[in-house]
Amino acid sequence: MIARIWHGSTKPEHADAYEAMLKPERLPGVAKVKGYKGSFLLRKNHRDEIDFITIMLWDSTDAIRDFVGPDYETSVIPEERRKYLCCHDAKATHYEVASVHGLAQAFE
8 A cells, every 4th residue: 555645734724624625525536546546634733824734545555546647746735725825745756555553443
């Protein structure tokens, strides 16, 4: 399994709107993509900006390439979301998931 990790920030006044755009019910299409396993959305409040980290889980880098394109590290930020960001990573990073422990129990 591969974790695709990306970071972006908004101003506090845009944070709730941006977060709402990333909720699973707002992204129903990605759940149907072959090789997509699920995701996490992390949020951290700072005084002047709000950080977001997305962690998307995929079967393989080939599955990510099929979804994103040949340059699979490039960030995919639709224009309607981009307007809320004050800064963001131009590229996502990818890690092989080496181990998972207790995750199922965390969501019961």
